Amino acid sequence: MSHGDVKSTRDTIKSENQQRLSPGRLKADEFGRAVSKIAVAQICESVGFQGFKESALEALTDILVCYLCDLGRNASFHANLAGRTECNLFDITRALEEWEASHGFPSASDIGHCLVGSGTVREIIRFVGSEEETPFAQPVPKFPIHIPTWLPAFPDPHTYIHTPMWNERASDPCADKIEQGRQRRKAEKALLQLQQRLVCNGSSGTSASLATDAEKEKVQGGESNPFLAAPLQPGEKDVSLVVSPAKLTDEARKGDHVSMLEPFAPAIEAMKGGPSDGGKLHLPEKRAAVHFKFRTGKKILGEPLDLGLQKKGERGTTAFLRNEERDDKKRRAEFILRQTTEFPMELNQS
């Protein structure tokens, strides 16, 4: 049934009300008023009207809302008067009688009668009996918990809602270890390249840098105060350059110290494919068990590097050194095995 040209149909009311509701925040009670407007239109239609004027419909909606609020207020007033907080049937009846008093209802003149036989209620019963049932046209969603617009907005939900967090990272000890080793080898290779470049730059000129390096190593190996040692003259230690690395390596081996050039020497030789310098010829002979101390706080870190280095320096080792190496290798392998069995957590904590 159309509501005439002066008023849109019920569906359009709902849609335009929804359009009004969607942008921005909800104005005070707009949703309730929209729903009431539809209800009023339905009631008028059931009475017999075929069209409405917009202003008339709005006025009647206001009336309905006021009536509901007044009824509630009156009923709660009567309940409080009786010392209750929850209203019951009689509170509603009293409130209704108050309303109807001006209009008049049957048995209004009876005083002191039980409210059960109240005229208003009987009228309502009659009304319900006579009226045909017209349920509400649209499904009404659960009423929104209305927050007045003048209150500050809620913070972001993630600040107060705790949602469960799942640790998506699947830890695989073997893969982690392999990855670790691979990364260390990469770092080591980069370091070697850098050293090689430095050495190249140094050796292209004089052997002074080498001398100074050797001197530094010697000093470190000798455990004497490097600051108290006399500075070397350039070219002074030319002869001793050949000799000192041997001494140094022995000392290094015994003392387990880190020497700068020496560990890179085999790798450098491997990369260069043959020494270009006299000084370097001697270096590949030295195969020391070098202990890399990268100072990352984990024992396991140093081990794969040593293995890698030793593998590289396998060629041309002396028998003397080879034995030591083998022992070292065995030691390393045992250590690694122990690590994987005893400290699996350490591997994952990288």
Place this chain on the structure above:
Amino acid sequence: MNHNPQSSDGKHDDDSALSDFLASLMDYAPTIPDELVEHYLAKSGFQCPDVRLIRLVAVATQKFVAEVASDALQHCKARQAAVVKDKREKQQKDKRLILTMDDLSKSLREYGVNVKHQEYFAGSPSTGIDPASREE
């Protein structure tokens, strides 16, 4: 003031009628939805967990609005009858019953609600000064 035994029987009848009515309310779906009624009653301090009472309030409100609307309809029909008597050719056009502010304010007057509608809006301050120029 004394209630005779007959009235006590009547009271029992009333009791039973009322309880029956309240039970029947659960089947009846008022035009005003329950959620709306609950919302406005909660706003005014009405607290009741019983759904039947909510339905009762909804039905009472519906009855009230229906009465107002029917009164306005009577006014509208009366006006149309008066008009039709004068101009028969406009009978077709005036068949539609439209709720206007006029009828509504008249019917609400009887309920003690004063809804006065602006009769006209003046476009300029000089409107209506010269009554002779206004068309009747």
